[in-house]
Amino acid sequence: MLWLLSRALGAAAVLFGLGAMSVWLTHNVETYYYLVLIQCGIAATLAVSLNLINGITGQFSIGHAGFYAVGAYVGAAWTMLWRPIFAKELPWLEIGSLPGDVANLIIALALGSLAAAITGLIVGTPSLRLRGDYLAILTLGFGEVIRVTLLNIDAVGGARGLAGIPTLASTGDLAAFWVFGLLIAVSLLTRNLMQSTRGLTWLAVREDEVASDAMGVDTTRVKVTAFVVGSTFAGASGVLYAHFFTGISQDIFGMDVSIMITTMVVLAGTGSVTGAIIAGFALTAMPEALRFLKDFKEYRMVVFSLALIIMMLTRPQGILGHAEVGFGSFVRLYQRLRLGVRRSAR
Amino acid sequence: MSELLVTRAVSRYFGGLAAVSNLNLTVRSGELVGLIGPNGAGKTTVFNLLTGVYTPTSGDVMFEGKRVNGLRPYKMARIGIARTFQNIRLFRALTVLQNVQVAAALRARQGFWSAVLRTPRQVHDDAAIRAQCMELLDRLDLAPYADTRADALAYGVQRRLEIARALATHPSLLLLDEPAAGLNPNEKSELMSLVERLRDEFSLTVLLIEHDMRVVMGICERIYVLDYGEIIAEGAPDAIAEDPKVIAAYLGTEEA
Amino acid sequence: MQSFLQQAVFGIQLGSLYALIAIGYTLVYGVLRLINFAHGDVFMVGAFVCYYACTRWLPFRDLSADPAGATTNIALAVVVLIITMAVCALLGVLIERFAYRPLRNGLRIADAHFWGLVAALPVAVRLGPFSHPGVLLAWLVIGVAFGYALRPVVAWIARRSVRATSRLNALITAIGVSFVLEYGGLLVVGADPNFVPTIVPERVYVLPGGVRVGTPQLAILAISLVLMLVLRYIVTYTRRGKAMRAIAHDIEAAKLMGIDTDRVISFTFALGGALAGAGGALVAALTHVKITPLFGLLPGIKAFVAAVLGGPGSIPGAVLGGLLMGLAEAFVAGSKASAFRDAIAFCILIVLLLVRPSGLLGRHVAEKV
Secondary structure (H helix, E strand, O other): OHHHHHHHHHHHHHHHHHHHHHHHHHHOHHHHHHHHHHHHHHHHHHHHHHHHHHHHHHOOOOOHHHHHHHHHHHHHHHHHHHHHHHHHHOOOOOOHHHHHHHHEEEEEEEEHHHHHHHHHHHHHHHHHHOOOOHHHHHHHHHHHHHHHHHOOOHHHOOOOOOEEEOOOOOOOHHHHHHHHHHHHHHHHHHHHHHHHHHHHHHHHHHHOOOHHOOOOOHHHHHHHHHHEEEEEHHHHHHHHHHHHHEEEHHHHHHHHHHHHHHHHHHHHOOHHHHHOOOOOOOHHHHHHHHOOOOOOOHHHHHHHHHHHHHHHHHHHOOOOOOOOOOHHHHHHHHHHHOOOOOOOOO | EEEEEEEEEEEEEEEEEEEEEEOOOOEOOOOEEEOOOOOOOOOHHHHHHHHHOOOOOOOEEOOOOOEOOOOOOOOOHHEEEEEOOOOOOOOOOOHHHHHHHHHHHHHHOOOOOHHOOHHHHHHHHHHHHHHHHHHHHHOOOOOOOOOEEHHHHOOHHHHHHHHHHHOOOOOOOEEOOOOOOOOOHHHHHHHHHHHHHHHHHOEEEEEOOOOOOHHHHHHHOEEEEEEEOOEEEEHHHHHHOOOHHHHHHHOOOOOO | OOOHHHHHHHHHHHHHHHHHHHHHHHHHHHHOOOOOHHHHHHHHHHHHHHHHHHHHHOOOOOOOOOOHHHHHHHHHHHHHHHHHHHHHHHHHHOOOOOOOOHHHHHOHHHHHHHHHHHHHHHHHOOOOOOOHHHHHHHHHHHHHHHHHHHHHHHHHHHHHOOOOHHHHHHHHHHHHHHHHHHHHHHHHHHOEOOOHHHHOOEEEEEOOOOHHHHHEHHHHHHHHHHHHHHHHHHHHHHHHHHHHHHHHHHHHHHHHHOOOOOHHHHHHHHHHHHHOOOHHHHHHHHHOHHHHOOOOOHHHHHHHHHHHHHHOOOOHHHHHHHHHHHHHHHHHHHHHOHHHHHHHHHHHHHHHHHHOOOOOOOOOOOOOO
């Protein structure tokens, strides 16, 4: 049980550090940059969660924004529609005070993640029988069906979207805490998994499903688990987005968002967690830097698309491939540059 | 010797085509049995039936006395049937050691959550698996390649890795699908001694598909001959070599 | 009953258009096993070419002022159709040559120049509207410069070890091309919707039962039928067509039989592009819908579903699928669930992929273990 204690202490330390950082950031960084930072964190979480499905188990899912949306809507539904019903009986659910806010956010996160997980199960299970392009198109289809369905539920705003979600403890001081906490959680989960033998079986499913089946890997379970875990984190990100940006609308979960997230995973390197994080930050921060350009959204899409095409033509495994960025990689990079490209391994 | 694997009147149809019909095979514990036949006879289909890739259209496959029709391949691996593939199917981006670790994972007791949380027990188990795998690599002379990517290996080494990977699942029955294909004569001899050695050291039963008659006659104790999905002969190597039906299947009959 | 038939008429019109686009998808999938995501945008380009041809480039008479000009207009309309089909065929060939072929055959120097030109587009657009010759010149200059800048990169890549590409890379590339066309289009022509005014005389016939059928709808049906028959002839009886079918069966064997696969594949894209372009022209000129650079996306996806519905690689299947999709959409649009008009396509797709991935008329090819 000692390890449990040490883990708990470690977790507490990290949480405390995150909280402190969050408060510091809120008070010392201009709001605009803070918002961009939070968006980067959310994007990175989405990328890492998609990486579980696409990069690690090799299933090509391009409808990820659907899970994001489900989480956002369910979380918002709790806070705006259902919570008031419960709050009448349970006064501690009233928002406005820190404990109440935190409790509400946690419940919203739980519900949103659960809804997203169920959606992930629904999408992932039939996908088992499909491969490659067909799977991609199926997930795209699901993403669109989810979007259209959500847009038609008037209770959550219908086509106009949902605005005025009360900001809970997530804004103000602790937004960075929640967002980066989530990012750390999903990254840690992925990293631990990948360092274990079980993680190797997931990679095996990507490499050759028939062979892994023959070697005793329950490929169905692996693939569905990847979908469910990936969608859960996407849903949680959605809850955070809804509460931090206080409004959700069409923009956040259309096909182009799904493709943007897929781009992040593909460009950075399918299978690389640090790559996904870097890509999430880079591809979210860069457009902000270019905001001064007129028509910047179109530019951004054209530039991204070109980058995507060039990357596919030149280095389809992404910049990092399956590798991770760590201290060792800088050392190796330096060595390779010194010795010349000739001597690189493969 | 107990009967490890028995098929009773197993047939497999694809639409109207009978790929395999009325297959009655028996393999006893510890035997080294060969399955031969002309190309297209259905040998790999038989393997697929025995490993759960296909479900028999009719008939029963009995393993260790229990009916295993329709079990999915990964379950077949878990009850002790392992196989290699005719066209090598290694996990190409993974290293040699990792390929074997994947196969060893099926004996692991820890699940997804232990892995994610990195419990001490899981870390310990993983280390044990790793050690076991290294030992297995050592016994198959693959240890020097442990950290090499599977697709960077020489062909003969890849074939050996396929076998090592199958062994990592701790099987009772090992199915080898043309393990000598593409090997030069030296390598074939090495393979022959390897298979015999493995059968003895790991207490295996081996069923092997092969085209090279030297290999088949050299190590198989008993041989089944398949043609057009049916068994046309069975027996010791010498008897098979003289069987007129077998000769007809491979070489055709004389013009009358 | 009357509204049912009316919806059916609309459905057939829609279906013919979907069929035209779907054929392009199915041809390419048959030959390359690639889902050409950008195909719907070729349709969009066709609509725009038609728009410019009808409103700016060709001297169409204003029929309200000069009814006698109808014959001239009809002749010009045929010219527009031909121009549109030619441009879109060329576009299809370019896309294949510079986005998909490098995945099969490796990068070439020429690819660097093409993409340099494309990359120069967002830059040139900042300088002014494309109708200005100075802007066009600037685009060329910048494009060539980018091309030369990209050449060493391409050469370096080409020297390195073999990349393992999969069909998923091709799919992502296709998605990239689609986005370039869409958002590049937005940069060049802007987001304001345009539409083509009436250029040929249009009459409405009222059939017994109250069903209204207009000449545009008849024209769409007729022209689509003619094009499909011509295509069927090409695919079945000409050498190129047979080569296409051979490649669809087994590309390696086709090469060994002396078929210049690259040429035939280009031809396939040209055919598909021409048909999509025709669809775009018909839509723009005869239905007068508002066209924007993004409007090809949804029809493209629906036509893709139609192609999958009919069975990938099967042309009659694509036609059948297109008709079914058109009818389904028409009936949904006319019913109470009209909000789901676009989603119906995806619902059909999902059900189809789960139940019968080989489509209604296709063949299922299992993976060999």
